[in-house]
Amino acid sequence: MESKQTGWLWYPGDLELYHTLRQNFSRVERGMGWPAYWKSSSFRQRVVFWREYRLTEQTSFRVYARGQGFVRVIEETEGDWHIDEISRSHERREYKYPFGDTITCGPGKVTVIIHVGRIEALPAAYVEGDVIRSDVGWQADDYVRPVPAASDPVFNDKDQDPAEWPCAVERMAPVRTEEVPGGTLYEWETELTAALEITAAPDRLAAMTVYPGESRDEALDTEHCYLRWKPEITADRGQTALGRTPVCAVRYAFIPGPPVEVQALYQYVDYPVRASFVCDDPLLNRIWEVAVHTFRLCCGVFFIDGIKRDRWIWSGDAYQSMFVNRYLLADPGIERRTLLALRGSDPMETHINTIMDYSLFWVLAVQEHYYSAWDKDFLASVYPKVCSLLDFCAGRLDDKGFLTARDRDWVYIDWADLDKEGPIAGEQFLYAAALKAAAEMAEILGETDRQATYARQAQALREQIRSYYWSEEKGAYIDSFVSGRKHVTRQTNILALRTGMADEDQTDRILENVLLSDEAAPIRTPYFQFYALDALGQLEQYDEILAAIRGYWGGMLERGAVTFWEEFDPAVTGTAQYDMYGDRFGKSLCHAWAASPVYLLARYLVGLETIMDCSEGEEKLSFILAPQLSYFGKLDCTLPVGMDGASVQLYWDGHSLRVRADGTEGYLRADGCTHYKLEDGVEFVTEDYREDR
């Protein structure tokens, strides 16, 4: 018997497409819905699930469905198969049953076919029984392509509806209630994704408007705050009534009039945290905690950008979330769902999120997911969409082979002053990297022809890039060669490093002329701080990384941040610091791309890198741990290794180092270059450990 539990079945990818619509249509601004402004793929409304059984005895089952339809059962006795050879004659009988009926069938060959149609939401089916049940082995069919049906352990209960994602709910009272001019301000311990439940006199509740805010300033600014709700009355008890707002980002809430009882119903998808980080620097510890909280808030069914404003699934943002996820939640499901959500259905007709760089990051994200989860089946299933994406890009090249923007394409890169005239360097670096990644994926999947084609294209593009975008005069890559401005930005040169465009000499010069120079404009988004610091990490510039974490993220803490922000410019203060996109409270104060200290600390300071060890003939998940202990007087960490529950623990008290791998083996790189083998479950202890840097 298959080990997989009985669960709901659907057509692969459709759960993601349906919930993507829900997620990307959930944005609200000042009472207006704001569905995401890009092509939105639909889900299949009509599906069939089927499976053949060879039953040695009679059995019973029951089918539940979300949608309309019926169950068709075909029973056949086949002489050449039947185990006791009693039956030699072939008989075929067909039956139809409504959902919910107990169906008895067998022995013999039995085919169960479940027809489901549902227009408004994801069609799905669940089969309950001892032998015939919805476990592994069912086919899903849309009348075009039968494929193995999809399922998820999240939906194993027959009373569920896979169109409704289950959430954990915690009731939280405000930590402070303050009477302010015109009303009352309620404050919670931290920022939450919560519905507000209000108990008040029925008349007052009926007339009430609630103003939530990510900042105190926002909640108190009833004109400019991003959200406002009229609570829905959920119960009327005569003297008092109960009202509820939709779920939104809440740290503060202003309600006109004297205090009432307000509770936050904190709702979240409960991904277990698989990492911990405690060191002797309270600032770093606090940054880690706040980054973890920020990240978890932005992990719903998918990686979303932030919790107050867009709540959309953005590719570049999600790409970064994967690096944090790898070291924090190690959840492969949210990565797969997000990758499917972003790419939507073929044909590929527009860039992901309309952004050229985000299409290319998606290809890199597919590769990163593979290197996190080592899931070849998923890679094989999504690879055709990598190819159709690259085909789409190939249709937008100029005569030099550079990827160019068409009418509706957004060339983003960063919120920064880049020279965007003509094809720009950043996009070409990413395009070359995406081609290279596609070649590597093709190799993994044994697609030799594609491997060769993509590798050749990548190589040709890299040569073109070097000759058009490298400026010997500037000692750096320039944004654009078309404008003649030779504009040098951190962003462009960081991407050159990240994508392996820069050779050793170029790298040295970029480091000197751009990264460690004050001439190029500073980075204002945590988004590009991630790429900048990751590039510095690759160059072992740990001082720089720690200084930036303490300075930049620490700077947000100094402003009272309880979650990290979409953008932070230390020079801007007061209410102006919440302003973005020409909107006084437009800035998101809880933004996934600001959670990168988790990754940066784990990857470069704790020094964990996951690898696939092929040294003993077969591929085995492994890791190298190269902790930078000289920066810590104490360090006590656990980090996940891969996405199957393995982990590594490290304890350092300034003298002795203890390391222990669980569920995997790995290597400790200490004393500069020595590798110690770490056996599974065996604690490795070095008294008087000395790191030689």
Next chain:
Amino acid sequence: MESKQTGWLWYPGDLELYHTLRQNFSRVERGMGWPAYWKSSSFRQRVVFWREYRLTEQTSFRVYARGQGFVRVIEETEGDWHIDEISRSHERREYKYPFGDTITCGPGKVTVIIHVGRIEALPAAYVEGDVIRSDVGWQADDYVRPVPAASDPVFNDKDQDPAEWPCAVERMAPVRTEEVPGGTLYEWETELTAALEITAAPDRLAAMTVYPGESRDEALDTEHCYLRWKPEITADRGQTALGRTPVCAVRYAFIPGPPVEVQALYQYVDYPVRASFVCDDPLLNRIWEVAVHTFRLCCGVFFIDGIKRDRWIWSGDAYQSMFVNRYLLADPGIERRTLLALRGSDPMETHINTIMDYSLFWVLAVQEHYYSAWDKDFLASVYPKVCSLLDFCAGRLDDKGFLTARDRDWVYIDWADLDKEGPIAGEQFLYAAALKAAAEMAEILGETDRQATYARQAQALREQIRSYYWSEEKGAYIDSFVSGRKHVTRQTNILALRTGMADEDQTDRILENVLLSDEAAPIRTPYFQFYALDALGQLEQYDEILAAIRGYWGGMLERGAVTFWEEFDPAVTGTAQYDMYGDRFGKSLCHAWAASPVYLLARYLVGLETIMDCSEGEEKLSFILAPQLSYFGKLDCTLPVGMDGASVQLYWDGHSLRVRADGTEGYLRADGCTHYKLEDGVEFVTEDYREDR
């Protein structure tokens, strides 16, 4: 100002796709939902509507939507445009508004952009205002392709939701209530698409099951009847309660127990009937009436097959409905909707309704629609799908160039004993005809390359067909050459005639050896009676047509038919006559494809043919009327000409003939070959008319 009324807007084709899902998922059998078993295309969940205005003065408007979203207004003053040349500076201001707000803007350039997202149903928008309103000129966009927005006069009221098609409702009491063993049988005057409203004691209603039937036998057979309902309680008034069943096919209803009050709420899409036919033969008059009623019942949002069972949109069935529509309702909307419904979205991945011949009939239907409605815009919009369908077919040819069935393809042709081994003749005839039709459409649209390609392919295929399927020995076309059986059927040879495959000599031999011979098996479906009689009509075999109408359709009337049936075999009587698909009451007794007497009488006996008259240099809708008056002692008819309200009236009292065209001009072909010109609105009178046949 545009003349078009203010109405709801949606993305072209999506109204059809959404309602197709509703229609094709509406089938119920014995309490089980039965969504149509083929690929079902979805609709776009995210759309934008926009329009630019150049306003000379301030104006106000209000936007309503079905879905979530907002209105974005961009106001610009442009010096080089502004009419009084006061403003030379360019200013740009953007505003956002929720739906329902009064928005004031102008003067100047104003762009109104309406964002709508709706997952569960068709997203749509409505703009109310004096100047800015949702009339002609709006663009719809799915972020891939902006196109002119679609609308329909059916949805001109802002309180409507285009996801809900408006229906007329009539309350009808049963004409007979009969106490039968175990309960009461209610009978209506004719068959209806109705909800049953039942007034009874609350307890009784709660326990009640209602058994509707198309026949008395069906309603009384509570085990085998196709439908059964537990009424939904809609009102409880203490002593009595009100319950209601879903809308279904009802002529009879059995309810266990003593009589209760039952009313039918007849619901239908109210297409005005634009034709009348009265002659001196009461049987023909009755056949006309019953055919009209049958057809109207099967005209919902789309042409559906029948009202009791499938309620699905089938291509071959719809193709025939178009011929009846042309002479009865002359409604172009239902034809366009049905064509879009059937074809669904690209890519074309499966045959329409899974049936190979139905894909090909769809191409012919597109052409027929053009020749009924002369709507070149629609032809241009749907032509790319004609091409993708033919591309799909081109991928399924064998080495002789014949269209072959793949794994999941259904080769239907008719419910009859055809030799279906290998590629069969009927499919090749239709494929050749579809290629020829596509070439003609290409010519109309000025696509010269495609015209040449399709014409060449059609010609090559016709030559192949003649050499492989014509049997000199049989003097007829054979179903299959692969089997060696040389099986001759009416179906195959009728299609040879219909598609112009048979040359003059072959036509004569087919007429003698097959059509007018008793050797080939008779036709049992009204579906193929249509093709058979249409072929005979083309050969001017009016005696045969009238004999068949009186015999075959008259035969159904003799069995008490109030609507015409899916299949009729005069040899089968009793309850067995309702049996089909191995289901005792599986046969549909109200089936669109049985309504063809309307077409046959109008086209061949009243003799009306619509043409495009190019004689005066420009294309003008015209007609030829060639009434076969020798068959009638009296004839009083009105028939539509084209689909824009034109008509022709004919009155014949056995001696004098009066004919009058309204809204068009045409020709009367009388005395065998003389053409009389019929001027618009001028009555043409011939005393002592003599038809020379």
